[in-house]
Amino acid sequence: MRSVRRTSPVRDPELLRDVALVCLASGVVGVSFGAISVAGGLPVWVPVLMSLVVYAGSAQFSAVGILLAGGGPVAAAVTGLLLNTRTAAFGLAVAETIGRSWPARLVGAHLVTDETVAFALAQTGPERRRAAFWLSGVGMFAVWNAGVLAGALAGGALGDTARYGLDAAFPAVLAALVLPALRQDAGLRRAAPAGAAVALAVTPAVPAGVPVLLALTGLFAYGRRRPA
Amino acid sequence: MSATVAVILALAVGTYAFRLVGPVLHGRVVLPARVRELLSAGAVVLLVALLATGALTEDGGFAGWARPAGVSAGGILAWSRAPFVVVVLGAAVTTALLRAAGVA
Numbered sequence: 001m002r003s004v005r006r007t008s009p010v011r012d013p014e015l016l017r018d019v020a021l022v023c024l025a026s027g028v029v030g031v032s033f034g035a036i037s038v039a040g041g042l043p044v045w046v047p048v049l050m051s052l053v054v055y056a057g058s059a060q061f062s063a064v065g066i067l068l069a070g071g072g073p074v075a076a077a078v079t080g081l082l083l084n085t086r087t088a089a090f091g092l093a094v095a096e097t098i099g100r101s102w103p104a105r106l107v108g109a110h111l112v113t114d115e116t117v118a119f120a121l122a123q124t125g126p127e128r129r130r131a132a133f134w135l136s137g138v139g140m141f142a143v144w145n146a147g148v149l150a151g152a153l154a155g156g157a158l159g160d161t162a163r164y165g166l167d168a169a170f171p172a173v174l175a176a177l178v179l180p181a182l183r184q185d186a187g188l189r190r191a192a193p194a195g196a197a198v199a200l201a202v203t204p205a206v207p208a209g210v211p212v213l214l215a216l217t218g219l220f221a222y223g224r225r226r227p228a
Numbered sequence: 229m230s231a232t233v234a235v236i237l238a239l240a241v242g243t244y245a246f247r248l249v250g251p252v253l254h255g256r257v258v259l260p261a262r263v264r265e266l267l268s269a270g271a272v273v274l275l276v277a278l279l280a281t282g283a284l285t286e287d288g289g290f291a292g293w294a295r296p297a298g299v300s301a302g303g304i305l306a307w308s309r310a311p312f313v314v315v316v317l318g319a320a321v322t323t324a325l326l327r328a329a330g331v332a
Contacts (some may be wrong), residue, residue, distance in 0.1 A: 017312075018313070022316070050239070056243055073231040073232070077239055081239060089267070089270055092249060092267050094271075095254035098251050104251075105252065105254070109250075109251045114275065114278055117271055118275050162327065165298055165320035165325075167323070168297075168319040169317075169319050172299055172306070173316055175299065179306050179307065182272070192276035196276050196277045197280075200281060200284060204288050212274055215273055215276075215277030219270055
């Protein structure tokens with residue numbers, strides 16, 4: 001059954017506004033990534049190239065942090081990869097949303113991030129999910145990379161970005177996007193807090209990236225298959 | 229090829245490979261309904277774990293009070309069905325104000 005919609009998914013002003021806000025926030029974080037990298041002594045092309053081809057905020061910050069701290073290239077690459085293993089699970093979860101054509105698969109895969117997956121999964125219906133994924137994916141890729149370039153060129157002009165509180169904004173983005181799913185699904189209300197507790201408990205003891213993977217053990221609390 | 233280029237390339241190729249698993253398998257491997265259900269539940273579990281670790285931890289330790297306070301403010305706003313913009317800005321502004329007031 002097709003429901004009557006006042007707005008098409010791509011012209012949904014609410015979705016556009018939400019995506020624009022997250023793009024803006026990630027653009028500012030991109031600026032700080034570019035600025036931190038260059039201030040630490042890396043040439044401008046390093047953060048810029050890394051953002052284009054790796055395109056994963058937390059892995060980029062950790063890799064550059066390790067490089068700048070003298071931790072060595074192997075540790076930098078391994079930590080970044082460990083942080084990004086979760087994108088495999090995310091890619092599986094949004095595969096249907098990305099689409100079937102090969103250009104869509106190859107480009108869409110690169111746009112799989114925490115935020116695009118959260119935006120897609122927060123929508124109801126395949127059409128709206130697809131629109132949300134591509135809108136947030138293309139928007140964030142453009143703004144993140146523009147931000148990194150600007151930050152790398154400008155250096156420390158923004159000052160310490162911690163004072164803008166953006167580090168609290170991203171967990172809040174995730175909270176806003178996952179709450180509808182948590183409200184709907186009692187299984188998730190058991191599995192997600194259990195997983196988060198495991199992740200928090202092991203964080204001091206294991207390498208970065210591993211805690212969220214171990215959170216998947218929370219799925220044991222997910223329960224039996226829901227009736228269709 | 230410098231070590232830095234090697235790091236960037238290894239990260240880029242590895243990350244893209246992780247991301248490509250789902251889209252490449254889609255349509256070739258028919259996953260049972262239960263597995264598909266667990267995959268999307270798993271994505272939500274991962275996002276909530278990222279939320280929790282992102283809110284509370286930094287480099288394996290406690291992130292300080294300002295950030296979890298801001299995230300909690302955002303969470304309360306989201307729970308009371310405030311608009312997305314209000315949730316996100318509420319979290320950032322709370323943390324920013326606490327930091328301006330000297331709370332780490």
